[in-house]
Amino acid sequence: SQKIEQNSEALNIQEGKTATLTCNYTNYSPAYLQWYRQDPGRGPVFLLLIRENEKEKRKERLKVTFDTTLKQSLFHITASQPADSATYLCALEGAAGNKLTFGGGTRVLVKP
Amino acid sequence: DTGVSQDPRHKITKRGQNVTFRCDPISEHNRLYWYRQTLGQGPEFLTYFQNEAQLEKSRLLSDRFSAERPKGSFSTLEIQRTEQGDSAMYLCASSTGWVSDSYEQYFGPGTRLTVT
Numbered sequence A: 001s002q003k004i005e006q007n008s009e010a011l012n013i014q015e016g017k018t019a020t021l022t023c024n025y026t027n028y029s030p031a032y033l034q035w036y037r038q039d040p041g042r043g044p045v046f047l048l049l050i051r052e053n054e055k056e057k058r059k060e061r062l063k064v065t066f067d068t069t070l071k072q073s074l075f076h077i078t079a080s081q082p083a084d085s086a087t088y089l090c091a092l093e094g095a096a097g098n099k100l101t102f103g104g105g106t107r108v109l110v111k112p
Numbered sequence B: 001d002t003g004v005s006q007d008p009r010h011k012i013t014k015r016g017q018n019v020t021f022r023c024d025p026i027s028e029h030n031r032l033y034w035y036r037q038t039l040g041q042g043p044e045f046l047t048y049f050q051n052e053a054q055l056e057k058s059r060l061l062s063d064r065f066s067a068e069r070p071k072g073s074f075s076t077l078e079i080q081r082t083e084q085g086d087s088a089m090y091l092c093a094s095s096t097g098w099v100s101d102s103y104e105q106y107f108g109p110g111t112r113l114t115v116t
Helices: none
Strands: A003-006 A011-014 A019-026 A032-038 A045-051 A056-059 A062-067 A072-077 A086-093 A100-102 A106-111 B005-007 B010-013 B019-024 B031-037 B044-050 B053-057 B065-068 B075-079 B088-095 B111-115
Touching: A003 A086, A011 A019, A019 A086, A019 A106, A032 A062, A032 A072, A045 A056, A045 A062, A072 A086, A100 B031, A100 B044, B005 B088, B010 B019, B019 B088, B019 B111, B031 B075, B044 B065, B053 B065, B075 B088
Parallel strands: A011 A106, B010 B111
Antiparallel strands: A003 A019, A019 A072, A032 A045, A032 A086, A056 A062, A062 A072, A086 A100, A086 A106, B005 B019, B019 B075, B031 B044, B031 B088, B044 B053, B065 B075, B088 B111
């Protein structure tokens, strides 16, 4: 069955450092991979989308890589700030506009 | 653009009662999705609509669950004969789907259901 794994342990990081999150998947061939941010008690908020034929995508302090051979995506937050503290969700999509299959999320805590 | 709205935000009900949730998507979005999220987990897909047509339902969606999207605008999710295992956050999302080149989904704030 399809499985998406994110590190369930919280990531504690010092302000200014780079946070790196991992998303691994099995039994899936996604056309798109998306990353979302979720704050407690709120719905997820879209951050970045990367297509299967793209290796890397950047947006401001965020960077996503996608390795379809390793079946892995890495999500980086550079120059992290306390406001970046949240849960980050990886989501796979088999075809455009279809359902998303989410990982369990990784909580990030940026300490000042 | 007022975003995706959901009503109610919180619902407490007794086991065996029926509940109905409403979702109003972003007005120009033709796709609408329902997800369920329990504490510490990522959202799980339940069902989605393209306009008024329900295109896919998860096997998680038992016979007690039904969703509608009349006229392709707002959607309702009804749970009949609620069970304690139904306690979760119910999230609605919308997107433009294949119409444009952006496939991200916009989520509402969710309805938190507690079944006692």
